[in-house]
Amino acid sequence: MTPRLSMQSAYETFLNAACARLGYSASMKSLLSLAALEIKVEIPIVRDNGELAIFSGYRVQHQGARGPCKGGLRYHPNVDMEEVRELASLMTMKTALVNIPLGGGKGGIDCDPHKLSVRELETLTRKFIKRIHREIGPNSDIMAPDVGTDARVMGWIHSEYSAIYGHSPAAVTGKPLALGGSVGREKATGHGIGIAIREYATRYGKPLKGATVAIEGFGNVGLHAAQALCELGMKIIAVSDSRSAVYREDGVDLDALIKRKKERGLLCEANDLDALKPAQLLELDCDYLLPAALGNVITAENAPRVAARIIVEGANGPVTSDADRTLKERGVVIVPDILANAGGVIVSYFEWVQNLQREVWPPEKVDSELARILGKAAHDVFDHADATGLDLRSAAFDIAVSRVKEALDATGF
Ligand code: NAD
Numbered sequence: 001m002t003p004r005l006s007m008q009s010a011y012e013t014f015l016n017a018a019c020a021r022l023g024y025s026a027s028m029k030s031l032l033s034l035a036a037l038e039i040k041v042e043i044p045i046v047r048d049n050g051e052l053a054i055f056s057g058y059r060v061q062h063q064g065a066r067g068p069c070k071g072g073l074r075y076h077p078n079v080d081m082e083e084v085r086e087l088a089s090l091m092t093m094k095t096a097l098v099n100i101p102l103g104g105g106k107g108g109i110d111c112d113p114h115k116l117s118v119r120e121l122e123t124l125t126r127k128f129i130k131r132i133h134r135e136i137g138p139n140s141d142i143m144a145p146d147v148g149t150d151a152r153v154m155g156w157i158h159s160e161y162s163a164i165y166g167h168s169p170a171a172v173t174g175k176p177l178a179l180g181g182s183v184g185r186e187k188a189t190g191h192g193i194g195i196a197i198r199e200y201a202t203r204y205g206k207p208l209k210g211a212t213v214a215i216e217g218f219g220n221v222g223l224h225a226a227q228a229l230c231e232l233g234m235k236i237i238a239v240s241d242s243r244s245a246v247y248r249e250d251g252v253d254l255d256a257l258i259k260r261k262k263e264r265g266l267l268c269e270a271n272d273l274d275a276l277k278p279a280q281l282l283e284l285d286c287d288y289l290l291p292a293a294l295g296n297v298i299t300a301e302n303a304p305r306v307a308a309r310i311i312v313e314g315a316n317g318p319v320t321s322d323a324d325r326t327l328k329e330r331g332v333v334i335v336p337d338i339l340a341n342a343g344g345v346i347v348s349y350f351e352w353v354q355n356l357q358r359e360v361w362p363p364e365k366v367d368s369e370l371a372r373i374l375g376k377a378a379h380d381v382f383d384h385a386d387a388t389g390l391d392l393r394s395a396a397f398d399i400a401v402s403r404v405k406e407a408l409d410a411t412g413f
Helices: 008-022 026-033 081-097 118-135 151-165 188-203 220-231 254-264 278-283 321-329 343-357 363-388 392-411
Strands: 037-046 052-063 069-075 103-109 141-145 212-216 235-240 245-247 288-291 310-312 333-335
Touching: 008 026, 008 081, 008 321, 008 392, 026 392, 037 081, 037 118, 052 069, 052 081, 052 118, 069 081, 069 151, 069 343, 081 103, 081 343, 081 363, 081 392, 103 141, 118 151, 141 151, 141 343, 188 220, 188 310, 188 333, 188 343, 188 363, 212 220, 212 278, 220 235, 220 254, 220 288, 235 278, 245 278, 321 333, 333 392, 343 363, 363 392
Parallel strands: 069 103, 069 141, 212 235, 212 288, 288 310, 310 333
Antiparallel strands: 037 052, 052 103, 235 245
16 A cells, blocks of 8 residues: 555645745735635446446646646545645645746546556546536646556547537647647656756756666656656666665666566566665665655655655655655755656646647757756745755745745735
8 A cells, every 4th residue: 555645734834834934924824725626526437347436536726826727637546635635735836936827736536547447547537527627628727647647648638628618739738749749748757857956966066977866656757857867977776666676786777677667567576686675765875866756755754764865856745844854954955846846847838838829849949948947946946045044945935935925916805
C-alpha cells in the first residue's frame, strides 16, 4: 500500500507562514486557503468480467483570479477530496510563481489504472467527463496528465468534451500531438527540473559535471528528468519505481534501464547485484535527491537520515512540514515543487495558447520559452531568498501568495 498522499498540513503551514510574513489578515489567509469549487461524482462502470464497479471522481478549482484553473488529473487508489484539494492549492501557487495567466485546479479518480483494461479506463474517463463537463473548459478549468494518466487519457477527454461543445482542443492539455498536443509537453516537467537545477547550480557556484543524483520514481517526471540531468553531465547513481530500485556508485546505464523497464516493467530483480529497496534510495549519500513519485515520502521519521545535500522536489509535496523544518535545520537545501516541477504546467500553458490561436510552435520555440519563463521564476526566487535570508520554499511562497492576493484585490470583493 502506498502512503496516504496528504500534504494538507505542509501546504497550510507554508501558506500560513507566508501570510504572517506578508502581514495578511485572517480572512485573506482563509480566502487563499479555501477552494472556490469542489466536485465529487460517483462513476459506475461495467468491468470486462460483467461486474459493476463504482469509482469516485473529483475535481477541485482552487483559485481562478489569475486565469482559468489549471491542473492535472490523477488516477490512483488513494485519491480523495483532501488530496485533490491540496494539490489544487499547490497549482495556484505554481502558476502564480511562474507568472502565467492561469489559476490552480486538480482532479482524480480513485482507481488503480494498472488493474483496469484499456476499455475500462476509456469508459471511466468518458463517464467522468460526461458528469463534469459543465464545470470545465478552455476558459474555466483545463486538465492535464498527472500520476496514472497520460496523453491517451487526455485524448479521450478531448474527444468527449468536443463531442458536446464542438472541436475544443484548448479544453485539455498533454494531448497526443495528433490532437493538438504541444511538442515538448511529455518531457516538459523533467526538462524543467534540468533547467531549475542548472540555474541553481550556476547561481550558487555548484559543480554540475559528475554531481551525483538519486531519483525516486521512474514515470513521466523521473525518466525525463534523468535524461535532462545526464545531458548536464550529472551522474545518476540510483533510480527507483514502486517495485524496485537500482544503485550504482559509478552511475547507472540509463538507456539500459529504460529498455528493461519498457520490456519487463521492472528496473531490476530483487537478487540483482545493483538492487536496492526503493525506500533506501531516499537516504543515499548524494549531491541531489530528486523525489519524483508521490507526496509525503520525506517525513519527520526519515528526514534525519536523508544524506543528500540538495533536494529537488520533482513530485508535488514530497516533503512534510516537519521534515522541511528538520532538513532546514540540517542545512539541506530544498528546491520547492512549485518551482522545480513547473515545467509541465508551463508547456501546458503553451499548448493552451497554441490551441486558442490555432498555431503550432516549433520545438525550439517551446524549449526557449520554457527556459525563459522557468529561468526568470528561478531567479526571482533566488533574488528574494538572497535579499531576505529566507529559504527557497519560503521565498517562492512569498512571491506566489502576493501575486494571487494582488489579483484577488484587483477583482474587487
Ligand atoms: P507517473 O505515474 O508517470 O510515474 C510515477 C512513478 O512513481 C512510477 O514510476 C511509479 O512506479 C513510481 N512510484 C510510485 N510509488 C513509488 C514508491 N513508493 N517508490 C518509488 N517509486 C514509486 O507520474 P508522474 O507524472 O511522473 O508524476 C510524478 C510526480 O510528479 C507526482 O507527484 C506528480 O504530481 C508530479 N508532477 C507531475 C507532472 C507531469 O507533468 N506529469 C507535473 C508536475 C508534477
